[in-house]
Amino acid sequence: MTAQPEPHDVVPPMRTLAELRSALGVWGFPGDLQSFEQELADADLDDLTRVREITQAYRHRVMLRCDPQAMAALMRSSEDVAFELGQKLTEGNAR
Numbered sequence: 266m267t268a269q270p271e272p273h274d275v276v277p278p279m280r281t282l283a284e285l286r287s288a289l290g291v292w293g294f295p296g297d298l299q300s301f302e303q304e305l306a307d308a309d310l311d312d313l314t315r316v317r318e319i320t321q322a323y324r325h326r327v328m329l330r331c332d333p334q335a336m337a338a339l340m341r342s343s344e345d346v347a348f349e350l351g352q353k354l355t356e357g358n359a360r
Contacts, residue, residue, distance in 0.1 A: 276331045279324050292327045 277288040289298040301323045308315050329335045 276328055277325060285320060285323060285327075286302070288327045289323060292330045293323070294326060294330065296324055297323060 277284070277292060279285045279288050286298065286301070289301055293301075297308045301319070305316070308319060310316060329339075
């Protein structure tokens with residue numbers, strides 16, 4: 266497992282497959298680069314729509330990783346989210 270950089274608000278370039286591979290290697294979640302390569306290998310490369318879907322999905326994962334607010338939301342525990350939802354439902358019913 267490689268050390269992952271801290272999230273920040275600068276998104277790395279991902280205009281080409283080489284740039285996307287590089288970004289996944291640094292910013293991707295563990296296993297993303299390997300999964301990306303496997304999905305590309307399994308895809309019919311003549312199906313440009315499918316290739317585009319795959320690349321967009323992994324670009325979004327890198328963008329998510331670079332967004333501090335998104336990462337904070339992902340790091341919250343299920344119990345924390347359930348508690349907050351319960352509070353909001355209680356407040357909504359009290360009105």
